[in-house]
Structures are given as structure tokens and as C-alpha cells.
Amino acid sequence: MTVLRSTLDPTSGDYAANRTAMLDKLAALDTEHAKALAGGGEKYVRRHRGRGKLTARERIELLLDPDSPFLELSPLAAWGSDYPVGASVVTGVGVVEGVECVIVASDPTVRGGSSNPWTVKKTFRAMDIAAQNRLPLINLVESGGADLPSQKEIFIPGGRLFRDLTRLSADKIPTIAVVFGNSTAGGAYVPGMSDHVVLVDRRSTVFLGGPPLVKMATGEDSDDESLGGARMHARESGLADHLAADEPDAIRVARRIVARLGQRTPDRPRRPVHPPRADPEELLGVVPGDLKVPFDPREVIARVVDDSDFDEVKPLYGASLVTGWARLHGYPVGILANAQGVLFSAEAQKAAQFVQLANAADTPLIFLHNTTGYMVGREYERGGIIKHGAMMINAVANSGVPHLSVLMGASYGAGHYGMCGRAYDPRFLFAWPSAKSAVMGPAQLAGVLSIVARRSALAKGNPYDDDADAAMRAMVEAQVESESLPAFLSGRLYDDGVIDPRDTRTVLGLCLSAVHNAPVRGADGFGVFRM
Known part of the structure; x- marks a missing residue:
């Protein structure tokens, strides 16, 4: 067996801070859920x-x-x-x-x-x-x-x-x-x-x-x-x-x-199902309050999959993306989980191959999001990040097996697409209260607008108002931050609900049970991969 060994320390100060931040987010979320539960209000x-x-x-x-x-x-x-x-x-x-x-x-x-x-x-x-x-x-x-x-x-x-x-x-x-x-x-x-x-x-x-x-x-x-x-x-x-x-x-x-419909219940896994060895309660302390701080998605996988048993594929290659096989409530699954946030060419190629393997084995895929997107810069453009990112997106877009997505942390830019965001029709997509999603992070987006405005002013020979620039950046950051939050995105049906991290295994198990009512078959072919 390949049981994941957790290195999470529930007695550490970081864990306690992460847990407190997550519980605060859950409390705020409960307040919003209560509004839906109340219907039209007590009078009506x-x-x-x-x-x-x-x-x-x-x-x-x-x-x-x-x-x-x-x-x-x-x-x-x-x-x-x-x-x-x-x-x-x-x-x-x-x-x-x-x-x-x-x-x-x-x-x-x-x-x-x-x-x-x-x-x-x-x-x-x-x-x-x-x-x-x-x-x-x-x-x-x-x-x-x-x-x-x-x-x-x-x-x-x-x-x-x-x-x-x-x-x-x-x-x-x-x-x-x-x-x-x-x-x-x-x-x-x-x-x-x-x-x-x-x-x-x-x-x-x-x-x-x-x-x-x-x-x-x-x-x-x-x-x-x-x-x-x-x-x-x-x-x-x-x-x-x-x-x-x-x-x-x-x-x-x-x-x-x-x-009387005569609906046949799909075959269920026959082997015994063992709960994770690592405690799912500890999922409250995995994700840092600051999403710029990376976390190891294996700590999540160890608390979600059966018996914490995970066969990792290519662990030393493209290490910012974790891929591997597991079972969840008895159902075989392939998992793609972002590790350090950024997706490089190696991660994109690794993902494309893994998606093909899952389709060859008729195995559903679970995407665990925490990505700032594909890497940018002169070195990476020359290295082919566009074609490699396109390869990953091609594989995900044309995959025939069911996809389930969970936004744990950041899900920005084209990385959101490559990890099977809403536009790529996952069968189900849920978010944690810690998740954020947008074209890019608030500070990056505000900074890009500032650079463009400054260059435009210089090109026209006009002075640049730094005070106005600071006010603009603060306004844009606040707007993007508010529009990146789970309640905002869920309100627009960009996910199927915001869930307590501790419920992730149960929710994914229910989803896997649902998707197996239809045939689970991999794609017969993919689009042209630009090599």
C-alpha cells in the first residue's frame, strides 16, 4: 500500500491560525445559508x-x-x-x-x-x-x-x-x-x-x-x-x-x-471501504489564511481518499502538480491537485498525459484547485508555456470521463480552465470558504492597470498622478477581492455550492455515486496536441 504520511502538526501556531480563519469563514457562510433556509421569512x-x-x-x-x-x-x-x-x-x-x-x-x-x-x-x-x-x-x-x-x-x-x-x-x-x-x-x-x-x-x-x-x-x-x-x-x-x-x-x-420506473441502481464498488487514516477534522487547518502561502495538497488527499491510500504518478516531475490514483468511497478516481500554485510547462504536460491515462482506464477525475495560473515571463514563453498550457486544456476539454472539481484556494487565470473550471463542464464543482477565483489576483490586476495607465501618460507626455494611481489601485483591489470570494461566485452559479472542508469526502462520494448512473467512458480521441 502507498499510504500518505501526514506531516501536518495540529499543535502548531500556523495550524491554529489557519483553523481559526477557516472557522470564521464558515460562520459567515452559515449566516448566508440561513437566509436561503428562511425562505420568504417567518411571516410568509x-x-x-x-x-x-x-x-x-x-x-x-x-x-x-x-x-x-x-x-x-x-x-x-x-x-x-x-x-x-x-x-x-x-x-x-x-x-x-x-x-x-x-x-x-x-x-x-x-x-x-x-x-x-x-x-x-x-x-x-x-x-x-x-x-x-x-x-x-x-x-x-x-x-x-x-x-x-x-x-x-x-x-x-x-x-x-x-x-x-x-x-x-x-x-x-x-x-x-x-x-x-x-x-x-x-x-x-x-x-x-x-x-x-x-x-x-x-x-x-x-x-x-x-x-x-x-x-x-x-x-x-x-x-x-x-x-x-x-x-x-x-x-x-x-x-x-x-x-x-x-x-x-x-x-x-x-x-x-x-x-415503478424500473430504474436500475448502478453497480456499486464491492470491496470494503475504509475511511481515511488521517483525520478529516484537520482539513480546517490545512489552507493558510493568506493564499500566497503554499500548502501541500497531499494533506487534503490523505483526509479524503479511502484509507489515505494514494499512488502518485510522476512525483519528481512537474512537482507543482500532484497526480495519482486512489479510491473514494470505493470508486476508483484519478486526482490532479495543485501544489505550489504556479503551473509550468512540465506540470501542463504531466497533466495532459495523466488525463489521457484516466480516459484510457475509464476513470473519473477529481481536480483540487490551488493555482495562480500558468507561468509567465521571457524564459517560459520561449520554453513553450502557451503550447504546453494549451495541451493541458485540450486534454481536459476533450476528456470523456466525469470530472469533479473542488476549489480549495486560488483558482486564477487560464489555470482555472486547465483545472476544469465551470466553463469546462465538470459534472459537479464545489468550493471551500477559502477559495478565490478571478482572471488574476487583486494586487496583480490593479498593478497591471497601473502600469498601462502610467505608460499611456508617458507616451502622451503627460504627468502621472501618483495619488490618483494609489486610489485607483486600492479601489480595483477591493473590487476584485470582493468579486473573487466564494459567496459572490456561488451566487452567480459559478459553482454548485460552498462546502465545509470536512464534508469534502462525503460530497465527492455523493457526486461519484450520481455520475455512475450514466456510463463512465473515456474519450476515443483528443484534439491536435501542439508539440
């Missing part, structure tokens, strides 16, 4: 329950198998925007009747569950995960449709929701809609385009146009029940496949539908 939750209704999260809890995990996705969506944190919808991956499913639950306590621009983006992300991993999609619907003041940002892109529902169905990925209340206007097409539809008697209403719109358009007087009530759809329109007596009954019916 109380009013919702007063109508005899369950909240979105209570519906999910009843739907899931008892004591099974729920991997929530994008809980900080819309953070930093004009819309409520969470984007008025709860999404995630959970187990229903032994089948892993993607669940999308509108939150009616937030503006009646109406969709804002971030609701749409968050829902699309959940549907992408269903499609990529061949997971049944369950929509728990109670929504007033689009948030009309935001229609200009919703209507055009929002049509993709219905397109993707039909494509999932065409690809034999089951879609289920359980309607608990209103499903209006465009929202009516969610049950309309789902394979299986459950409506709740005297609760569900599904129509393209409600009574006020019908009156305006046709002059016809109508009421909710006769226009789009559950009984009407069960007896006359045929939209409802199942008429439930109440919300718990609707969820019972949904579980029975999943049980």
Missing part, C-alpha cells in the same frame, strides 16, 4: 403553513428515503443580487425509492414561488445535472410563473426549460411533476411536458391564463377550479395522471411512480 412561512401546506424543504424531506442524504445544489444562488438568496427554488440530488433523482422544488413563501432570472439559471443547472448523469427529474411545483417585472431577463432564455424537459423525456430520462398549488402561464408547461403528473385535489391549479387574463383576452368569466382545477384536469383535460387527496398523498404517489 407562517401564512403558508396556515393554509395547510408544507414548505419546499418539508416536501423534499417527505419525498426522500428516510435517513438518506440530500446533496443540495446552489443554495447561495442570487447572493449579492436584488433577489432573495436561494433564488426562490431548492434543488439537489437525493434518493427516492432507492433511485438517485434530481429534485427541483419551488419555494412558494418567496413571492409566491415566482421565477426570477436566478431561479431560471439555478433550475437549468439542476436539469443539466439530470441530463449528464441520467438521473430522473422530479419537479415539486407551486409557482405563480415569471416574476413579471423581471420578464425581460426571463422570457427569452426561459423557454429552454420546456425544451430540456422534452429532451430528457426523449432520452428516456423520466420526468415527474407534482403540483401542490398554482402552476400558471409558462409554468403550466412543466406538468404539460412531464412524463408523469400528480395534482392535489382542491389545491392544484394549472392553466395558461388565470381568470383575470381570460377575462381580459376573451371576456369570459371563470374561476380557478373550473378553469384549471385538479379534478377538471383528472376528469376532462387528461393532464393529471394521478389525483392526490392532499400533499402527503401526492408525495406518496410520486414515490410509487419512481418505484
Whole structure:
């Protein structure tokens, strides 16, 4: 066995400082997560329950198998925007009747569950995960449709929701809609385009146009029940496949539908799974508060993989990137982890070869980010850093096996791309509270702008205002710093959530279980590698 030997000293001052800084970040993150958990706030939750209704999260809890995990996705969506944190919808991956499913639950306590621009983006992300991993999609619907003041940002892109529902169905990925209340206007097409539809008697209403719109358009007087009530759809329109007596009954019916789907649970690893020998609790003290200080990613790997067992590949070559093989909850994985931050030509070539090896072995890849990007400078340009970085990006972009990414520290520049950032479609991407991501570090970006401005002034023969330059640099650094933080990036759905480092093994295990619902096959070929 090749067990990693940890050199982390939990009694050292550096460890204590790192741990304190991480716990402070986690506390701040808990405050933001609480905003999503609160939904529309105590007043609207109380009013919702007063109508005899369950909240979105209570519906999910009843739907899931008892004591099974729920991997929530994008809980900080819309953070930093004009819309409520969470984007008025709860999404995630959970187990229903032994089948892993993607669940999308509108939150009616937030503006009646109406969709804002971030609701749409968050829902699309959940549907992408269903499609990529061949997971049944369950929509728990109670929504007033689009948030009309935001229609200009919703209507055009929002049509993709219905397109993707039909494509999932065409690809034999089951879609289920359980309607608990209103499903209006465009929202009516969610049950309309789902394979299986459950409506709740005297609760569900599904129509393209409600009574006020019908009156305006046709002059016809109508009421909710006769226009789009559950009984009407069960007896006359045929939209409802199942008429439930109440919300718990609707969820019972949904579980029975999943049980009858005939979905085969993928083969799970048969060998015994041993937890890491190194203590995952110590992950709190691995990453320095100052990301300019390097840390050894092997300390992370030792606390995440089975039995802390890791077969490293090319340990003496391209040492700023650690590559090797391990198992995680029994699943074989290849790991690429940044060590000292900068990626040189050797690291890029090493990564490209390792990605090819993983594809030849049909083995999923895990990317652990802590990189400032590819090395710059005259020596490195002449040595071919562009073509070698392109080689790594080519390999990652054309890899066919599932990719899982975790941003631990810095993830800057093209290094973010080479390590399978969001634009390269990893199946899942999560961040630690210590992570930062941008085109470059705040000080570097401000410095570049300062140099350009100074040279421009000199070229024109104008004096340069050093005081104004200092103010500009401070402003730019503050802006880039705020826009590099995990909550900001997660709010824009550039990751699938910010997680406690101690949960990394569990989260990756759930992701690996999900991705194995679809075939895991390596690429048959890659683009042209510029040698």
C-alpha cells in the first residue's frame, strides 16, 4: 500500500491560525445559508403553513428515503443580487425509492414561488445535472410563473426549460411533476411536458391564463377550479395522471411512480471501504489564511481518499502538480491537485498525459484547485508555456470521463480552465470558504492597470498622478477581492455550492455515486496536441 504520511502538526501556531480563519469563514457562510433556509421569512412561512401546506424543504424531506442524504445544489444562488438568496427554488440530488433523482422544488413563501432570472439559471443547472448523469427529474411545483417585472431577463432564455424537459423525456430520462398549488402561464408547461403528473385535489391549479387574463383576452368569466382545477384536469383535460387527496398523498404517489420506473441502481464498488487514516477534522487547518502561502495538497488527499491510500504518478516531475490514483468511497478516481500554485510547462504536460491515462482506464477525475495560473515571463514563453498550457486544456476539454472539481484556494487565470473550471463542464464543482477565483489576483490586476495607465501618460507626455494611481489601485483591489470570494461566485452559479472542508469526502462520494448512473467512458480521441 502507498499510504500518505501526514506531516501536518495540529499543535502548531500556523495550524491554529489557519483553523481559526477557516472557522470564521464558515460562520459567515452559515449566516448566508440561513437566509436561503428562511425562505420568504417567518411571516410568509407562517401564512403558508396556515393554509395547510408544507414548505419546499418539508416536501423534499417527505419525498426522500428516510435517513438518506440530500446533496443540495446552489443554495447561495442570487447572493449579492436584488433577489432573495436561494433564488426562490431548492434543488439537489437525493434518493427516492432507492433511485438517485434530481429534485427541483419551488419555494412558494418567496413571492409566491415566482421565477426570477436566478431561479431560471439555478433550475437549468439542476436539469443539466439530470441530463449528464441520467438521473430522473422530479419537479415539486407551486409557482405563480415569471416574476413579471423581471420578464425581460426571463422570457427569452426561459423557454429552454420546456425544451430540456422534452429532451430528457426523449432520452428516456423520466420526468415527474407534482403540483401542490398554482402552476400558471409558462409554468403550466412543466406538468404539460412531464412524463408523469400528480395534482392535489382542491389545491392544484394549472392553466395558461388565470381568470383575470381570460377575462381580459376573451371576456369570459371563470374561476380557478373550473378553469384549471385538479379534478377538471383528472376528469376532462387528461393532464393529471394521478389525483392526490392532499400533499402527503401526492408525495406518496410520486414515490410509487419512481418505484415503478424500473430504474436500475448502478453497480456499486464491492470491496470494503475504509475511511481515511488521517483525520478529516484537520482539513480546517490545512489552507493558510493568506493564499500566497503554499500548502501541500497531499494533506487534503490523505483526509479524503479511502484509507489515505494514494499512488502518485510522476512525483519528481512537474512537482507543482500532484497526480495519482486512489479510491473514494470505493470508486476508483484519478486526482490532479495543485501544489505550489504556479503551473509550468512540465506540470501542463504531466497533466495532459495523466488525463489521457484516466480516459484510457475509464476513470473519473477529481481536480483540487490551488493555482495562480500558468507561468509567465521571457524564459517560459520561449520554453513553450502557451503550447504546453494549451495541451493541458485540450486534454481536459476533450476528456470523456466525469470530472469533479473542488476549489480549495486560488483558482486564477487560464489555470482555472486547465483545472476544469465551470466553463469546462465538470459534472459537479464545489468550493471551500477559502477559495478565490478571478482572471488574476487583486494586487496583480490593479498593478497591471497601473502600469498601462502610467505608460499611456508617458507616451502622451503627460504627468502621472501618483495619488490618483494609489486610489485607483486600492479601489480595483477591493473590487476584485470582493468579486473573487466564494459567496459572490456561488451566487452567480459559478459553482454548485460552498462546502465545509470536512464534508469534502462525503460530497465527492455523493457526486461519484450520481455520475455512475450514466456510463463512465473515456474519450476515443483528443484534439491536435501542439508539440
